[in-house]
Amino acid sequence: MERAQALGWHPERIQVLDGDLGQSAATAAGRDDFKALAAEVALDQVGIIFGWDASRLARNNADWYQLLDLAALFGTLIADAESIYDPRLYNDRLLLGLQGTLSEAELHMLHQRLNAGRLSKVQRGDYVQHLPTGLVRLPDGRVQKDPDIQVRQAIERVLTRFTELGTCQRVLRDFKQHGLLLPRHQTGGLHGGELLWKPPSASAIYEIVGNPAYAGAFVYGRRPTDPTRRQPGRPATGHVRKPLAEWPTVIRDAYPAYISWEQFLANQARLHDNSQRYAAGCGRGTPRAGAALLQGLATCGQCGHRMRVAYRPGVRYLCAGLREEFAEPGCACLEGASIEAFVVAAFFEALQPAQLDVLAAVLAERQQERDRLAQWHQHQVERATYEAQLARRRYGAVDPDNRLVAAELERQWEEALLTLRQAQEAAERCARPPAEPPVTPELRDQWQHLNQTLPALWASEQLTSEQRKQLLRSLIQRVILTRTAPDRVQVKIVWVSGHFSQGTVIPPIHRQAAVTGYAQMVSRAHELWQQGHTDRDIARVLSTEGFRSARSTAVSPATVLKIRGQHHWVSRYHEHRLACRIEGWWTVHGLAAELGVDRNWLYRRIQRGILNPPVVIRRQPYGNFLIQDDPTLLESLRQQAHPTRGRDGYTQT
Numbered sequence: 001m002e003r004a005q006a007l008g009w010h011p012e013r014i015q016v017l018d019g020d021l022g023q024s025a026a027t028a029a030g031r032d033d034f035k036a037l038a039a040e041v042a043l044d045q046v047g048i049i050f051g052w053d054a055s056r057l058a059r060n061n062a063d064w065y066q067l068l069d070l071a072a073l074f075g076t077l078i079a080d081a082e083s084i085y086d087p088r089l090y091n092d093r094l095l096l097g098l099q100g101t102l103s104e105a106e107l108h109m110l111h112q113r114l115n116a117g118r119l120s121k122v123q124r125g126d127y128v129q130h131l132p133t134g135l136v137r138l139p140d141g142r143v144q145k146d147p148d149i150q151v152r153q154a155i156e157r158v159l160t161r162f163t164e165l166g167t168c169q170r171v172l173r174d175f176k177q178h179g180l181l182l183p184r185h186q187t188g189g190l191h192g193g194e195l196l197w198k199p200p201s202a203s204a205i206y207e208i209v210g211n212p213a214y215a216g217a218f219v220y221g222r223r224p225t226d227p228t229r230r231q232p233g234r235p236a237t238g239h240v241r242k243p244l245a246e247w248p249t250v251i252r253d254a255y256p257a258y259i260s261w262e263q264f265l266a267n268q269a270r271l272h273d274n275s276q277r278y279a280a281g282c283g284r285g286t287p288r289a290g291a292a293l294l295q296g297l298a299t300c301g302q303c304g305h306r307m308r309v310a311y312r313p314g315v316r317y318l319c320a321g322l323r324e325e326f327a328e329p330g331c332a333c334l335e336g337a338s339i340e341a342f343v344v345a346a347f348f349e350a351l352q353p354a355q356l357d358v359l360a361a362v363l364a365e366r367q368q369e370r371d372r373l374a375q376w377h378q379h380q381v382e383r384a385t386y387e388a389q390l391a392r393r394r395y396g397a398v399d400p401d402n403r404l405v406a407a408e409l410e411r412q413w414e415e416a417l418l419t420l421r422q423a424q425e426a427a428e429r430c431a432r433p434p435a436e437p438p439v440t441p442e443l444r445d446q447w448q449h450l451n452q453t454l455p456a457l458w459a460s461e462q463l464t465s466e467q468r469k470q471l472l473r474s475l476i477q478r479v480i481l482t483r484t485a486p487d488r489v490q491v492k493i494v495w496v497s498g499h500f501s502q503g504t505v506i507p508p509i510h511r512q513a514a515v516t517g518y519a520q521m522v523s524r525a526h527e528l529w530q531q532g533h534t535d536r537d538i539a540r541v542l543s544t545e546g547f548r549s550a551r552s553t554a555v556s557p558a559t560v561l562k563i564r565g566q567h568h569w570v571s572r573y574h575e576h577r578l579a580c581r582i583e584g585w586w587t588v589h590g591l592a593a594e595l596g597v598d599r600n601w602l603y604r605r606i607q608r609g610i611l612n613p614p615v616v617i618r619r620q621p622y623g624n625f626l627i628q629d630d631p632t633l634l635e636s637l638r639q640q641a642h643p644t645r646g647r648d649g650y651t652q653t
């Protein structure tokens with residue numbers, strides 16, 4: 001300001017812009033004073049700009065040259081600690097440009113040196129990172145677990161229950177069900193440096209399960225910054241999560257561990273497996289309550305995408321990967337019942353060699369869970385007792401005449417007593433024996449020989465769909481489905497061991513003409529029809545020879561009738577029934593037409609015995625009635641069919 005006055009500017013016309021102090025000039029984002037300066041220059045309101053050097057105005061050539069262009073356009077001078085420059089002059093513009101380039105290069109060198117020093121400390125393991133709740137850093141730099149027992153138990157419970165339940169959402173519901181809280185060491189804000197107990201949330205549980213520090217590992221670079229995702233004015237944005245295989249630095253056994261590194265890797269694989277995307281290579285998702293047993297396991301054998309589930313009219317597995325990504329027709333829509341039956345049969349077959357004795361493990365695990373809950377509630381009571389006693393001591397130490405302070409401390413004491421009473425009630429509820437049905441000898445024997453009793457248990461209503469899916473996933477990693485023919489689906493079961501089994505399933509379809517071997521079946525049916533067999537006989541022979549209907553494993557007479565109708569094959573029975581004469585004998589159809597009566601008129605006389613053998617015979621193999629061609633018999637039947645009236649008015653027959 002003094003230099004501007006010395007050069008002749010009046011103090012009232014000098015404006016000092018210092019709102020950007022302490023902010024990097026690497027970008028104009030968040031630098032309001034620099035933007036205001038550029039705007040004033042563009043409005044031709046600035047005669048000269050004073051700065052210590054170019055780095056104080058901008059360390060990036062894009063912003064620097066924009067300011068130079070505006071100054072040159074409106075004749076604004078630029079001054080540093082040594083000289084005054086006119087951007088309209090070639091030499092001055094060249095010097096200002098060199099200063100801006102050097103300033104940008106200087107910033108780059110500073111960043112390079114700082115990053116090199118940081119990476120050097122990272123490689124040595126000396127880099128100090130922010131530790132998550134449950135780990136604390138001592139004044140000498142060593143890291144140990146939080147001395148608070150309840151904090152350690154909360155972290156251990158999250159990790160243990162995730163291993164048992166398999167999903168973060170189930171862990172969240174478990175915490176909500178038992179009224180448990182999660183600890184949080186606040187690093188800033190109103191409660192900075194304090195330990196707060198907060199209601200559990202999905203994001204907090206995901207963060208605990210996915211943090212490698214709880215496995216004792218020092219990791220650097222798992223959340224690098226992507227400049228394309230950074231929001232202007234928000235330097236903390238733009239972070240992306242790198243997959244575990246791309247973490248640049250991983251130092252194991254750097255911190256005291258809550259779980260092993262192998263368990264951490266298993267948890268990350270489980271989280272990836274729980275993902276709900278349907279792209280190729282994605283996870284299986286968590287088991288749901290739907291009836292589709294292969295939900296999350298079924299994979300399209302053509303494009304590799306995970307198959308979706310549809311429930312109308314029945315369970316179906318369909319692939320929409322190509323349609324959603326490339327607007328191509330869907331790969332397949334497969335009937336689910338037959339495929340699931342094949343997979344379940346393979347699952348039972350793979351289970352046969354195993355001898356499972358899991359009842360003791362299940363009972364022991366449930367007892368350990370009850371013990372952990374009881375210990376948790378006991379520690380909660382101890383913490384609430386301490387808080388109540390502390391509030392009582394604070395209230396007792398205050399001057400009774402200072403009612404403003406005494407009233408607030410009394411309110412805090414009452415809140416602490418209420419929290420203590422709630423903690424005691426929760427501990428009492430947890431101490432009550434659970435209302436569970438006793439383990440009968442039959443149930444114990446069933447569990448001890450689970451591989452033998454599981455098929456019957458599976459068919460009963462005792463297992464839910466979700467439990468059936470979990471059992472399948474214990475051995476099966478993927479089920480790859482490929483339609484090889486309209487009525488053939490190749491099923492490839494990939495087991496968790498890496499081995500695979502495969503087979504072919506014949507699902508029901510809608511079109512009989514799409515059945516494999518349909519042409520051979522039609523040819524064989526035509527051959528049997530020519531031999532004079534009935535539809536029922538033809539269907540039985542075709543089923544015996546291995547042919548099938550579109551929606552059944554056997555050929556039905558209705559299918560044979562449909563084939564004959566499509567090819568206009570009239571059966572021998574109908575040929576005989578609709579003929580007029582056969583080998584000199586009248587058929588019922590032909591004689592009824594000759595007499596001019598309905599066919600039922602003749603059938604009634606045959607049933608009543610008016611027409612008896614030998615004038616009536618039955619022609620094998622179809623049992624058609626044939627009537628003798630006798631003129632006397634025909635005349636008699638004609639008189640019966642068309643009686644005449646005599647002179648006396650009575651009918652003559």
